[in-house]
Amino acid sequence: MKTIKRIGVLTSGGDAPGMNAAVRAVTRLALYKGVEVMGIYNGYQGLIDDNIKELHERDVSFIINRGGTMLYTARCDEFREASGIKKAVDTCSRHGIEGIVTIGGDGTFRGAVDLTDAGVPCIGIPGTIDNDIASTEMTIGFDTAMNTVVELIDKLRDTSESHARCTVVEVMGRDAGDIALQTSIAVGAVTAVIKEIPTDFDHVIDKMVEARKNGKRNFIIVAAEGMGHDYGEELSKMIEKRSGIETRFARLAHIQRGGSPTLRDRVLATQMGCAAVENLVEGQMKQVMCLRGNNIVAMDIYDALTVDKLMKGKLSPDEEDRIPPNKLYEMKRIVADKQAYKKYLNYIIDHITL
Numbered sequence: 001m002k003t004i005k006r007i008g009v010l011t012s013g014g015d016a017p018g019m020n021a022a023v024r025a026v027t028r029l030a031l032y033k034g035v036e037v038m039g040i041y042n043g044y045q046g047l048i049d050d051n052i053k054e055l056h057e058r059d060v061s062f063i064i065n066r067g068g069t070m071l072y073t074a075r076c077d078e079f080r081e082a083s084g085i086k087k088a089v090d091t092c093s094r095h096g097i098e099g100i101v102t103i104g105g106d107g108t109f110r111g112a113v114d115l116t117d118a119g120v121p122c123i124g125i126p127g128t129i130d131n132d133i134a135s136t137e138m139t140i141g142f143d144t145a146m147n148t149v150v151e152l153i154d155k156l157r158d159t160s161e162s163h164a165r166c167t168v169v170e171v172m173g174r175d176a177g178d179i180a181l182q183t184s185i186a187v188g189a190v191t192a193v194i195k196e197i198p199t200d201f202d203h204v205i206d207k208m209v210e211a212r213k214n215g216k217r218n219f220i221i222v223a224a225e226g227m228g229h230d231y232g233e234e235l236s237k238m239i240e241k242r243s244g245i246e247t248r249f250a251r252l253a254h255i256q257r258g259g260s261p262t263l264r265d266r267v268l269a270t271q272m273g274c275a276a277v278e279n280l281v282e283g284q285m286k287q288v289m290c291l292r293g294n295n296i297v298a299m300d301i302y303d304a305l306t307v308d309k310l311m312k313g314k315l316s317p318d319e320e321d322r323i324p325p326n327k328l329y330e331m332k333r334i335v336a337d338k339q340a341y342k343k344y345l346n347y348i349i350d351h352i353t354l
């Protein structure tokens with residue numbers, strides 16, 4: 001087996017609290033195993049610009065508690081083109097980088113697959129507040145973002161109660177309703193409006209009007225940003241008009257991405273970072289680290305991307321036909337589990353609020 005001497009680590013796409021904890025774990029364990037670590041700054045852009053610096057133990061001190069990413073991040077269009085990938089491969093060979101741990105969301109994994117295909121094997125660690133990576137039950141940053149949302153909605157609820165108002169709160173998640181669903185439960189929202197499950201507004205408004213008659217003063221409705229940019233504002237107008245309850249709109253936006261990571265995110269990031277290093281020193285690259293039933297497992301990076309496309313409805317019939325039936329069955333099961341879980345959370349919200 002070929003011994004790996006030097007790896008790179010990068011963070012890419014939207015930052016997520018806990019990315020630093022992952023960078024720290026990768027660096028520390030790799031150094032312990034005698035593997036040198038090169039920090040690649042600004043995501044894939046750093047490979048194009050040759051923005052790279054060797055990381056030592058002390059370079060990753062006192063970052064486990066910090067939000068954002070010490071390696072910085074970027075969304076890099078040039079890396080989508082063959083010329084960009086060629087530059088990245090050349091940079092890796094100049095620095096003797098034999099493999100890269102890439103920390104980020106689905107865009108990051110697409111980049112990791114391209115880089116892997118071009119001869120630089122990658123290992124992916126899912127880091128995004130959206131929790132929208134199909135292969136893992138949880139992504140790094142999701143827990144912290146949800147806790148931030150809960151803290152902020154609790155504050156909105158104070159003022160909603162004082163003024164006897166409804167507040168429609170838009171939360172992030174890109175096309176995924178995961179943040180909206182779980183935070184809705186935690187703040188006692190009337191409903192979570194998400195792309196994945198239709199909302200029966202007649203029912204919601206009837207419940208609100210009835211509850212108001214019975215003395216309920218505040219109402220929170222959580223809307224996922226995937227519903228569209230102007231959706232939340234329009235929804236608040238519609239709710240006010242139809243229910244007669246004064247309604248305000250609040251977009252939480254990027255504040256959800258900042259802040260010190262929770263214990264859950266620090267531990268998950270550390271476990272995934274360590275697992276990635278353990279695997280790559282064993283010569284196991286081209287993988288994505290995933291949380292399944294409280295265990296960190298590795299999934300082939302191509303399969304992880306395929307199951308992700310399947311979940312997001314982006315897998316073409318041709319691509320689907322090429323997947324062996326046993327694998328396709330397993331992928332469909334993963335996607336179905338996720339969808340069923342969302343329906344279950346939605347059912348809870350619908351049946352225990354108001």
Ligand code: F6P
Nearest residue numbers: 014105128129130172173174257
């Ligand atoms: O993927 C993380 C995320 O915060 C999404 O929830 C959101 O849709 C997007 O990134 C916002 O991107 P940007 O930081 O480029 O505005």
